[in-house]
Amino acid sequence: MYDPKSMKAEEFICHEEILETLAYAEAHKADGALIDAILEKAALRKGLSHRDASVLLACELPDRVERMYALAKQIKLDFYGNRIVLFAPLYLSNYCVNGCVYCPYHAKNKHIPRRKLTQEEVAREVVALQDMGHKRLAIEAGEDPIHNPIEYILECIDTIYHIKHRNGAIRRVNVNIAATTVENYRKLHDAGIGTYILFQETYHKESYLKLHPTGPKHDYAYHTEAMDRAMAGGIDDVGLGVLFGLELYKYEFAGLLMHAEHLEAVHGVGPHTISVPRIKHADDIDPSAFDNGIDDDTFARICALIRIAVPYTGMIISTRESQAVRERVLPLGVSQISGGSRTSVGGYEEDVRPTDTEQFDVSDQRSLDEVVRWLMELGYIPSFCTACYREGRTGDRFMSLCKSGQIQNCCHPNALLTLREFLTDYASPETRALGEKVIQAELANIPRDKVRAICADRLEKIVQGQRDFRF
Numbered sequence: 449m450y451d452p453k454s455m456k457a458e459e460f461i462c463h464e465e466i467l468e469t470l471a472y473a474e475a476h477k478a479d480g481a482l483i484d485a486i487l488e489k490a491a492l493r494k495g496l497s498h499r500d501a502s503v504l505l506a507c508e509l510p511d512r513v514e515r516m517y518a519l520a521k522q523i524k525l526d527f528y529g530n531r532i533v534l535f536a537p538l539y540l541s542n543y544c545v546n547g548c549v550y551c552p553y554h555a556k557n558k559h560i561p562r563r564k565l566t567q568e569e570v571a572r573e574v575v576a577l578q579d580m581g582h583k584r585l586a587i588e589a590g591e592d593p594i595h596n597p598i599e600y601i602l603e604c605i606d607t608i609y610h611i612k613h614r615n616g617a618i619r620r621v622n623v624n625i626a627a628t629t630v631e632n633y634r635k636l637h638d639a640g641i642g643t644y645i646l647f648q649e650t651y652h653k654e655s656y657l658k659l660h661p662t663g664p665k666h667d668y669a670y671h672t673e674a675m676d677r678a679m680a681g682g683i684d685d686v687g688l689g690v691l692f693g694l695e696l697y698k699y700e701f702a703g704l705l706m707h708a709e710h711l712e713a714v715h716g717v718g719p720h721t722i723s724v725p726r727i728k729h730a731d732d733i734d735p736s737a738f739d740n741g742i743d744d745d746t747f748a749r750i751c752a753l754i755r756i757a758v759p760y761t762g763m764i765i766s767t768r769e770s771q772a773v774r775e776r777v778l779p780l781g782v783s784q785i786s787g788g789s790r791t792s793v794g795g796y797e798e799d800v801r802p803t804d805t806e807q808f809d810v811s812d813q814r815s816l817d818e819v820v821r822w823l824m825e826l827g828y829i830p831s832f833c834t835a836c837y838r839e840g841r842t843g844d845r846f847m848s849l850c851k852s853g854q855i856q857n858c859c860h861p862n863a864l865l866t867l868r869e870f871l872t873d874y875a876s877p878e879t880r881a882l883g884e885k886v887i888q889a890e891l892a893n894i895p896r897d898k899v900r901a902i903c904a905d906r907l908e909k910i911v912q913g914q915r916d917f918r919f
């Protein structure tokens with residue numbers, strides 16, 4: 449029944465296979481010899497199967513757990529260096545016909561104000577985001593064929609890409625909207641989107657059906673097979689995720705990795721990113737009503753094991769997590785974080801933080817400038833680079849560069865250049881001063897003379913306003 453190459457949700461996310469995996473992991477959680485063998489395999493940096501990774505998730509031997517964390521940190525450094533890419537969500541509309549029981553945008557919520565941005569409002573949000581320094585957005589919308597049809601989403605994307613305010617520009621629009629048809633995915637692809645993101649929420653079918661009692665999202669197979677349709681529509685960067693707290697985390701972890709294995713088996717390219725959201729309080733949503741919440745230690749272990757199991761897949765942590773939790777998981781393999789986020793429709797433009805349309809409470813409420821400074825204080829290079837996508841380094845081309853460890857040769861200079869853009873155009877004096885020191889130190893570390901010289905030249909041109917190159 450289990451077949452990673454099948455195009456049927458219930459065969460590539462096979463319930464029986466997950467149950468057997470969990471039983472196997474439980475039976476071997478103290479099997480030192482097996483765990484050592486899996487860790488040795490993991491050290492080859494070629495990833496792990498859902499079974500092997502599940503054994504590591506179940507493992508209760510403290511010294512082996514320490515080795516997992518050390519390996520995750522090393523893989524993060526080898527594949528992603530010390531760069532962290534920054535982005536912000538942009539909520540377009542909270543109209544929604546679905547009944548997701550964890551989301552305040554569910555159709556039965558009659559007291560939450562419903563809002564949908566006009567194109568003028570989208571433009572004002574984008575100006576506000578550009579003025580913060582953002583170059584990369586993830587657009588978010590509820591599912592509503594009347595209020596938010598694909599034409600509306602496409603119009604918003606077009607508006608976003610066309611706003612050029614001062615030195616600002618949004619260079620990559622990632623899209624997080626409900627599962628749709630191949631035809632619509634093709635339209636999104638043609639509109640020049642970056643990653644198509646869709647969280648599975650839960651891989652457990654029975655729970656999925658209960659958690660999505662009404663609306664088109666109720667269809668488990670249609671939702672689970674969405675990434676295959678996205679790829680058939682020409683989108684080769686897709687982002688997976690589960691909403692931790694809905695189901696048993698061990699089940700979700702195995703399902704997530706099986707989904708990644710399926711994409712790799714069928715399309716020759718795994719997910720571009722994996723997100724790890726946890727349920728948050730929101731309007732009429734109380735996270736304690738869900739039985740499967742995970743603590744910070746478990747959350748950190750999951751992050752580390754995703755890094756080990758799919759080393760070439762980016763990992764995203766949003767502002768759902770606090771500064772402290774983000775600080776803890778950054779070294780374990782995170783490659784992208786959001787900063788200065790608003791999760792309400794129209795939240796960036798308004799002076800007073802609006803909470804009435806918020807999708808969930810934001811834990812990390814710092815400004816983008818503060819997040820950038822904090823990253824540098826921790827030894828990271830904040831990056832606003834979007835070059836891979838515009839240079840066509842997506843999908844399997846990105847993966848093969850990443851798998852060979854080469855991506856750093858492009859990414860590191862680009863990270864420094866986009867950081868310099870941020871410092872010159874948007875940073876506070878304090879952040880700028882620290883950033884300049886960081887850039888000088890990092891520049892000196894670029895090993896190839898030619899690359900270093902080009903980078904130094906362009907860094908200077910940015911300050912002088914001669915920007916005839918983009919990242």
Ligand code: SAM
Nearest residue numbers: 550551588589590624625626647691727728808
């Ligand atoms: N409507 C689209 C869909 O159904 O996929 C877009 C997704 S929604 C704007 C983004 C994600 O937020 C959801 O996929 C869900 O995982 C997450 N989310 C919803 N309610 C949440 C809550 N209370 N706390 C944290 N995350 C939540």
